[in-house]
Amino acid sequence: MREEYIRPWEKNIRSVVPYVPGEQPREKDVIKLNTNENPFPPAxxxxxxxxxxxxxxxxxxxxxxxxxxxxxxxxxxxxxxxxxxxxxxxxxxxxxxxxxxxxxxxxxxxxxxxxxxxxxxxxxxxxxxxxxxxxxxxxxxxxxxxxxxxxxxxxxxxxxxxxxxxxxxxxxxxxxxxxxxxxxxxxxxxxxxxxxxxxxxxxxxxxxxxxxxxxxxxxxxxxxxxxxxxxxxxxxxxxxxxxxxxxxxxxxxxxxxxxxxDKQYFKEGINKLIEIRKEAEKSLKELGFDFPASGANFLFVTHKTIPAKKLYEVLKENNIYVRYFDLPRISNYLRVTIGSKEQMDKLFEFLNQYINNK
Amino acid sequence: MREEYIRPWEKNIRSVVPYVPGEQPREKDVIKLNTNENPFPPAxxxxxxxxxxxxxxxxxxxxxxxxxxxxxxxxxxxxxxxxxxxxxxxxxxxxxxxxxxxxxxxxxxxxxxxxxxxxxxxxxxxxxxxxxxxxxxxxxxxxxxxxxxxxxxxxxxxxxxxxxxxxxxxxxxxxxxxxxxxxxxxxxxxxxxxxxxxxxxxxxxxxxxxxxxxxxxxxxxxxxxxxxxxxxxxxxxxxxxxxxxxxxxxxxxxxxxxxxxDKQYFKEGINKLIEIRKEAEKSLKELGFDFPASGANFLFVTHKTIPAKKLYEVLKENNIYVRYFDLPRISNYLRVTIGSKEQMDKLFEFLNQYINNK
Structure with a gap:
């Protein structure tokens, strides 16, 4: 029988609860809307x-x-x-x-x-x-x-x-x-x-x-x-x-x-992103989602019938990554990063099909 | 009369003794032998x-x-x-x-x-x-x-x-x-x-x-x-x-x-540097310096007659930067980084002239 011996130096290790960063899938065909990255390249x-x-x-x-x-x-x-x-x-x-x-x-x-x-x-x-x-x-x-x-x-x-x-x-x-x-x-x-x-x-x-x-x-x-x-x-x-x-x-x-x-590139990028956010808000409403008004490059959404965790899993199975927090008060919400127009189109294409066929 | 009022939040600032990094002169014609940088470019x-x-x-x-x-x-x-x-x-x-x-x-x-x-x-x-x-x-x-x-x-x-x-x-x-x-x-x-x-x-x-x-x-x-x-x-x-x-x-x-x-580039660079270090040791000995055998890309030198601080200042006036530590036990030493062959030639050209004309 193997005994796990705790060495004296181990007792002086600072104990921390490690932070778990958002998943970083490396596959190329993934729609990555889970870590609030900007869809546009740098200046x-x-x-x-x-x-x-x-x-x-x-x-x-x-x-x-x-x-x-x-x-x-x-x-x-x-x-x-x-x-x-x-x-x-x-x-x-x-x-x-x-x-x-x-x-x-x-x-x-x-x-x-x-x-x-x-x-x-x-x-x-x-x-x-x-x-x-x-x-x-x-x-x-x-x-x-x-x-x-x-x-x-x-x-x-x-x-x-x-x-x-x-x-x-x-x-x-x-x-x-x-x-x-x-x-x-x-x-x-x-x-x-x-x-x-x-x-x-x-x-x-x-x-x-x-x-x-x-x-x-x-x-x-x-x-x-x-x-x-x-x-x-x-x-x-x-x-x-x-x-x-x-x-x-x-x-x-x-x-x-x-x-x-590059001030102009900066301003244009923000405007473009806010434009995509507005469209996303409209589509989400139509699909039965609720969310607070966003001041960020993401939306914090909850659906009137589909549990957030279920939705998170289904999206992931379909190569669309959003963020789910299994935490008190917010476990029925998803954090969805505003991606490029193309990424959002694919997200909504999937959501339309999934929600309307339920 | 101006009164310096210490605000309550200032009392909770963590007090540290800031480290003073080696001087980073930005002029191009400086011989920089003060922060133990490698004279050769990366691979x-x-x-x-x-x-x-x-x-x-x-x-x-x-x-x-x-x-x-x-x-x-x-x-x-x-x-x-x-x-x-x-x-x-x-x-x-x-x-x-x-x-x-x-x-x-x-x-x-x-x-x-x-x-x-x-x-x-x-x-x-x-x-x-x-x-x-x-x-x-x-x-x-x-x-x-x-x-x-x-x-x-x-x-x-x-x-x-x-x-x-x-x-x-x-x-x-x-x-x-x-x-x-x-x-x-x-x-x-x-x-x-x-x-x-x-x-x-x-x-x-x-x-x-x-x-x-x-x-x-x-x-x-x-x-x-x-x-x-x-x-x-x-x-x-x-x-x-x-x-x-x-x-x-x-x-x-x-x-x-x-x-x-790039293992080969790595090994060659180390060998070249050790070669320059050997030559530098020889030249320093001839000029009346003493130093421990070095296992690094620098030498820790003391001169039999010229105080380290004086030498540090004279070198700096001539755009050659080495490191001087005004600390107990080592205040008569200089830390001299091993530079390129050209940099070391210039260092010794100056030292030869300075020490032999004293």
Missing amino acids: PGVEKVLKNMDTDSLRLYPDPTIGLLVEEIAKFYQVEKEQVFVGVGSDDVLAMAYLTFFNSDKPILFPDITYSFYPVWCDLYRIPYETPALDEEFRLVKEDYYKDNGGIIIANPNAPTSIYESISTIEDIVAHNTNSVVIIDEAYIDFAGESALSLIDKYDNLLVVQTFSKSRSMAGMRIGFAMGNKKLIKALNDVKYSFNSYTLNQAAILAGVEAIK | PGVEKVLKNMDTDSLRLYPDPTIGLLVEEIAKFYQVEKEQVFVGVGSDDVLAMAYLTFFNSDKPILFPDITYSFYPVWCDLYRIPYETPALDEEFRLVKEDYYKDNGGIIIANPNAPTSIYESISTIEDIVAHNTNSVVIIDEAYIDFAGESALSLIDKYDNLLVVQTFSKSRSMAGMRIGFAMGNKKLIKALNDVKYSFNSYTLNQAAILAGVEAIK
Whole structure:
């Protein structure tokens, strides 16, 4: 009989609940609407700059200040470059922000239904937390955040609900919490409305986090960034430099600059995506789906008769991947990424046939 | 009179001593021998694969398992792919290893003179540590590590001393500490001798960390990796997935595969570098320098009459950058990276003139 002996060093391993990323099927004929990737390619300048990259210079460390990209982001958002922090995707930026700012003994606050990494980082860094419930319609109850806390993080638009809360709701929360750092995670903001960026000069405790993964079609390059007052950004950079001075590689820096420079391509892409989202909303309604108004590049849908889990499985069998969360309150919903026109046509072709033949 | 008011949220900022990376002069005519970069370009396959990269696919997340690169590393080192963990440079891998394995209340151990990030990560994660002194010749005193501890990390070859300790010394330390995780940080091993990799099947508490930044000329791409038994690697992956599932970008994965595939280019590059190092040792001796035998792509030199700090400054004034550490015991030493033949010729041209005219 084999005995499983636990070695002493194993007892000191940090225990975490591993995050399960969305399925990444590698087959080519899959309709992949499960990880909120953008259906359009990055700005044309990205291809050009990568093809012309001086690969010999890869022998050198990249610029630890990520200067070129920080400057271009600052220019785009009309802030100072000391107000911009860049990391390896917004997950990296957010985790770094947790480590930097959430060091109180008081719990940090975030909604019960939101991005699944928020509690995971708390566990990882042993940060206490509380999760006030969203209301029945998945809306933020701002008064729940008017109490003593060690920090606040709110995704706006929220994931996976897709709901965008108005800037005045966000401002109320920030204004009621000037004693702690409030992080607004705006991964999907470009598909929604006004960013909390307009508030960073008024509130020095506000950190706004965004990403190149969604509206800039660069999930594969891993670029996220934070904007806030200079003290917040300096604190983030201090922790970053103490952790790993050289994070973004040379290719990501160059590609990022090109992606953010091309304002017209950016705007057109967003408009095209919102157009496809509108059509999808119409088709879904006709098929008996219900969903909140989306401020994101995905829809959070529930069907009046077909259980979400069943639908998820049937779609998957037909090579259409959407996201299903087997979690309290949302287990009858699917998160469906807005894909290209062609992908959505195939989705609806299947749904029409499946639902109308039931 | 202006009063500096400390806001309540500022009190919860994690305080760190920021690491100061080596100077990164951007002027083109600088002889840069200060950050241990490789003078040769990456393997030719790297340029090719980046030029042919499908940039449209950057809209998609990279493979979170970094499968292609993990497999290629496993193949190169003849280990199983479950024995390989990949991160954003070895700093990322090491910091993740600290967070994963060093969770005891007992202090972790590392030498007093070693890589400057080791104590910084301890401060960041609030890990207690002790730093047994290297002997007068900067050699490891292995008996200092035969005591109760929460983990051990040893750079071999060590930085900034360049000294390689024999595999039997390393094995003695690992064998005396089977109750804690022992990390051997082998950033420079390919310029030295046998890797501790040969011991990972014998000792399940041994983690070997290496990098693409030195011997594979890819500092600009940020790729580091760890090898060890499957339990150690799984624990690292669990923490990674809980932190940021998608770390290496698409470009780094593809470039990494090409860099490790080209065995011949790799070997030739190392041989060429060791050849230049031999010549440099000869020239330095003639100029009155002393230094330990190097197992790295740099030399750790002291001059019999000229103070290191003075020399550092004079070299810098002449656009030659080397590394000076204003630290106890090593403040009369310079760390000089082995550059290209041309760079070294210019260094010695200057040194000959400067020292002989004094």
